[in-house]
Amino acid sequence: MTADHYTYRVHFSAADGEYVATVAEFASLSWLDSSPAGALLGLMQVVTDVVEDLRTSGEPVPAPLADREYSGKFMVRIPPEAHRRLAIEAAEQHVSLNRLIADRLAVA
CATH class of the missing domain: 3.30.160 (Double Stranded RNA Binding Domain)
Structure with a gap:
């Protein structure tokens, strides 16, 4: 190293x-x-x-x-209302909640 x-x-x-x-x-x-x-x-x-x-x-x-290896997984805690709002948005876009969040993080 x-x-x-x-x-x-x-x-x-x-x-x-x-x-x-x-x-x-x-x-x-x-x-x-x-x-x-x-x-x-x-x-x-x-x-x-x-x-x-x-x-x-x-x-x-x-x-x-x-040089570190990453699993591609991590846990995030958010308020229940934010979770609900994101779940609704994902359903409206016909994507999984994981996909919606991953896409948001990718452009942030």
Whole structure:
């Protein structure tokens, strides 16, 4: 597993006047730079160092989201009225409730 498998985002921060890179698997890490590429490369080096330190100390290393396996199933609790409203909408569209929700999530 290398640092390039993690989930990075780079955006411009008006407050900082620079680009900020973040990594989903390490919420406390970020890197600022005047260029998007510099922010990304800086953070990737930090992640490489942190992963190495975690391994050296015997601590768990977060698995990259890209390398995890997903079942495609998860449970969501919603208020009964919302459940009823969605079930009615699914019936009116002649699709299953699962299909209706999956389609909604896919475009969200």
